[in-house]
Amino acid sequence: MARQTGNGWLFATSFAAITATSFCFILRALVIDNWGVDFALSETQKGELLGVGLWPFSITIVLLSLFIDKIGFRLTLWFAAICHIVGLGLLFTATGYWSLYAGTFIMALGNGAVEAAANPLIATLFSHDKSKWLNRLHAAWPGGMILGGLLAMGLDNIGGFDWRVKVGLMIIPVLVYTVLLIGRKFPVSERVASGVDYRTMLGEAGFISAFILAALIMLEVGRVFGLSTLISMGGAVVLALIYAFFSRAPGRPLYILLVLLMMPLAVTELSTDSWISSLMAPEMAKLGLQAGWVLIYTSALVFVIRIFAGPLIKWLNPLGVLAMASALAAAGLFLMAGATGGMILAAATFYGIGKSFFWGTSLGVASEQFPKGGAVAINMLAGGGMLAAGIVGSVLLGAAQDNSTREGLKRHDAQHQSALTETYLTQEKVSVFGKYKALDEVKVAAAPEADKAVLDGLSTGAKKDALKEVALLPVLTFVIFLGMVLWFRRRGGYKPVVIGDH
Numbered sequence: 141m142a143r144q145t146g147n148g149w150l151f152a153t154s155f156a157a158i159t160a161t162s163f164c165f166i167l168r169a170l171v172i173d174n175w176g177v178d179f180a181l182s183e184t185q186k187g188e189l190l191g192v193g194l195w196p197f198s199i200t201i202v203l204l205s206l207f208i209d210k211i212g213f214r215l216t217l218w219f220a221a222i223c224h225i226v227g228l229g230l231l232f233t234a235t236g237y238w239s240l241y242a243g244t245f246i247m248a249l250g251n252g253a254v255e256a257a258a259n260p261l262i263a264t265l266f267s268h269d270k271s272k273w274l275n276r277l278h279a280a281w282p283g284g285m286i287l288g289g290l291l292a293m294g295l296d297n298i299g300g301f302d303w304r305v306k307v308g309l310m311i312i313p314v315l316v317y318t319v320l321l322i323g324r325k326f327p328v329s330e331r332v333a334s335g336v337d338y339r340t341m342l343g344e345a346g347f348i349s350a351f352i353l354a355a356l357i358m359l360e361v362g363r364v365f366g367l368s369t370l371i372s373m374g375g376a377v378v379l380a381l382i383y384a385f386f387s388r389a390p391g392r393p394l395y396i397l398l399v400l401l402m403m404p405l406a407v408t409e410l411s412t413d414s415w416i417s418s419l420m421a422p423e424m425a426k427l428g429l430q431a432g433w434v435l436i437y438t439s440a441l442v443f444v445i446r447i448f449a450g451p452l453i454k455w456l457n458p459l460g461v462l463a464m465a466s467a468l469a470a471a472g473l474f475l476m477a478g479a480t481g482g483m484i485l486a487a488a489t490f491y492g493i494g495k496s497f498f499w500g501t502s503l504g505v506a507s508e509q510f511p512k513g514g515a516v517a518i519n520m521l522a523g524g525g526m527l528a529a530g531i532v533g534s535v536l537l538g539a540a541q542d543n544s545t546r547e548g549l550k551r552h553d554a555q556h557q558s559a560l561t562e563t564y565l566t567q568e569k570v571s572v573f574g575k576y577k578a579l580d581e582v583k584v585a586a587a588p589e590a591d592k593a594v595l596d597g598l599s600t601g602a603k604k605d606a607l608k609e610v611a612l613l614p615v616l617t618f619v620i621f622l623g624m625v626l627w628f629r630r631r632g633g634y635k636p637v638v639i640g641d642h
Contacts (some may be wrong), residue, residue, distance in 0.1 A: 147265045151273075153260040153307050154319040155280045157217060160224065161251040162284030166191050166439075167306050168244065169413065170292045170432055173421075174303040177585075178237055182566060182578035183545075187538025189237075193251075194410060195530025196358055198523035200252030202353060205519040206342075208256060213326040216257040221321070222312045223250030231307050247310075248530075260515035261545060263507045264330040270636070271458050271504025272450035278500040279446035282439035284313060287414075289436040292427040326429045331514030339387060344513030345520045346391015349399045351380035353520060355528040393508055395517065399524045401620060402502055403532075404613035405462075406604055407523030408469055409495040411533025412610055413438075422600040425479055431472035434484065438492030439487060445496035457634040458505045459625045466618035469494030473611035477604045494614065499525070506635035537606045542578040544602035545595075560591060 172186050177404055181189070200223075204216050223246050230243030259276060266273035295301045327333075331341055354376040360373030383484045413435060421431040453461055472491025478489040502525075503518050510517040549561045564584060565577040584595055 149320075149324065150261060150265060150326065151277070153317060154215070154261055154277055156313065156317035156320055157220065158256040158280035159284035159287070160232030160310075160317055161254050162281040163288040163313045164224070164247055164251070164310045165193065165281075165413070166180055166285040166288040166432075166435065167292055167310055169416075169435070170289065171306050175240060176581055178303070179240070180580075180582050181237060181332045182581070183235060183538045183541045184535065184576060184578055185538075187535040189240055189244055190411075190538075191239055191360075191530040191534035193248050193530065194250035194526045194534065195356070196245050196359060197252035197255070197526040197530070198353060200249045201519045201523045201526070202252075202516075204253055204256035205260075205515040205523075208260065208515050209329055209332050210340075213257040213261050214321065214324065216253050217317070220253035220257070221314060223247060223309070225250065228307070228310050228314070231310075232259075232304055245328055252523070252526070256515065256519050258330075259503055259522060260329050260506075261326065261517045262325060263518060264333070267330050267387040269513075270507045271453050271501055274507070275344055275446045275449040275453070275497070275500035278503075279443050281499070282442035282446070285439040286436055286443065287313075287434050290440070293430050293432050293436075322336045330511065330513055331640075334511075336385055336512045336514065336639065340512050341514045341516050342383065342387035343389030344392055344510045344517050345387075345399075346389045347380050347384035347387055348391045348396050349520055349524070350383035350387075351376060352396075352399060353524055353527060354379040354383075356524075356531050360531045371458060392510060395513070395521075397620075397624075398502065398506055399521055400520050401617055402525040403467075404617050405498040405502060406529040407536070408466075408473070408610060408614050408617075409498050409532030410526070410529035411537055412473070412491075412495075412509035412607075420476070420484065422596075422603065423484055426480065427484075428441060434488050437485070438488050438495070441489065442496040445493065446500060449497065449500070453501065453504075456482040457625070457628075458501050458508070459628060459634055462500055462505075463618055463621035463625060465494045465497040465501075466614040466621060467494070468612035469498075470611050470618065473607050473614070477607035477611065506554055511637055511639045533610070537610060538609045539576060540606040540609050541599070542576055543603040544605045545579055545598045546577055548598040548601065552598070555569070560594065564591070564595065 168189065172190060175181060176183075176186050177190065200219075204211075204219075208216055227243045227245070227247030227250060230239060230246065232243075234240045234243060259274065262273050262277045263270050287311065292306045295305060357372065358372040358376040358379075359369075361367070361375075364370065382393075416431070416435050416438075420434045424434065425430040449461075456464065468490050472487050472489070472494055475487030476484065476491060499522075503521060505514070506517050506521045546561070546565065549565070553559060553561050564579055564587065566580045568575050568577055579595065579599070585593065587595065
């Protein structure tokens with residue numbers, strides 16, 4: 141009984157910490173347009189700020205996974221709390237793009253530390269039913285988004301509050317999990333308890349997976365510091381070689397495939413969630429509702445489904461669930477791109493149900509199929525997803541809007557002999573996708589009503605185009621997961637691997 145009570149408190153601590161990460165996520169998504177106006181940011185720059193709230197997560201989740209069995213779960217979670225508090229201070233006092241970037245970066249490091257500890261901790265505490273309990277743990281993510289979103293929109297309804305007040309709300313869940321940490325005792329990991337050596341753990345994931353993650357990290361580091369692609373890739377190779385020296389293995393093929401699949405899944409869920417309030421704002425405004433309600437509604441679906449996902453996962457098996465979820469998410473996104481009125485709710489329902497299973501079920505598959513991989517196997521998968529969502533996905537959605545708007549301006553100028561392109565586009569900027577031009581928000585705000593009507597129409601169309609582009613990703617994952625289901629069926633069906641079984 142004492143052990144069960146201890147497990148319950150540790151689950152509650154982990155749940156509260158994950159809640160804090162998503163609380164910060166939704167509040168950032170709901171103030172991004174305020175940042176755009178106050179600091180004259182392009183859509184791509186806003187995408188970069190949304191992205192830096194995700195990809196640095198991978199730095200801490202991967203690095204801490206390599207040493208977490210030495211430093212322990214407790215110290216890792218305390219490091220997360222410090223990052224959250226320092227990052228929040230920087231955001232609260234931000235004066236421009238780079239101070240927003242720095243504060244968001246540090247908070248994302250804290251988010252990675254939370255998952256570096258929470259994922260292997262829950263897999264250790266509930267080793268008999270990992271997919272079920274990892275889904276329950278990650279119900280905290282939508283739970284935090286619901287709570288944070290309701291508080292933020294409540295402030296909007298009252299009116300008169302600066303965006304810094306919304307940012308200040310982030311401290312609430314951080315303090316909750318910090319208090320729960322005090323005096324808590326943590327176990328050693330499943331991998332350590334089973335006597336699996338360190339090199340075997342590293343070898344399950346392997347140096348190919350390490351290179352994939354290192355390449356994404358170094359591409360973004362190169363963008364921030366102005367390094368050439370050659371130098372960035374050289375750094376990634378060096379990091380992968382260091383990993384290879386210790387692991388002496390390229391990694392299990394199935395695991396490498398899971399890492400690659402986690403990337404489009406994460407982009408579909410996290411990158412879209414980062415942008416969803418902005419993307420759905422025009423259509424929701426026609427209904428007289430705040431766009432944040434779409435995110436809160438889908439988050440409520442995700443929360444309930446993740447809590448009760450266990451029976452469906454057992455009946456359909458995790459890979460079958462992921463195939464089904466991909467199909468539903470794709471249908472939802474395609475429908476949302478063209479939805480108006482009440483159809484927005486129906487489309488959001490498909491999307492919300494689909495994305496519910498992505499994160500926890502994927503981590504469960506990695507932990508069940510590669511238990512010897514320990515914290516590294518679970519957290520490199522999560523890190524790969526966050527990297528893709530932050531570096532590629534969030535910026536991709538912003539760039540898709542900028543590109544669509546720019547091409548629309550060119551077509552309008554050609555048809556009406558106007559000069560909107562020269563008047564309202566910024567000077568060239570640089571993103572991970574190369575050079576681009578975007579709408580100058582300062583000039584747009586001062587535009588004549590006739591020009592503003594054209595620009596607003598193009599912007600609305602660009603948001604719908606972005607949703608159509610991201611909807612192609614879950615179509616791809618549906619096909620691959622369906623193939624994996626058939627492959628496992630030929631081998632006798634999907635079964636979790638138990639350390640020590642032969």
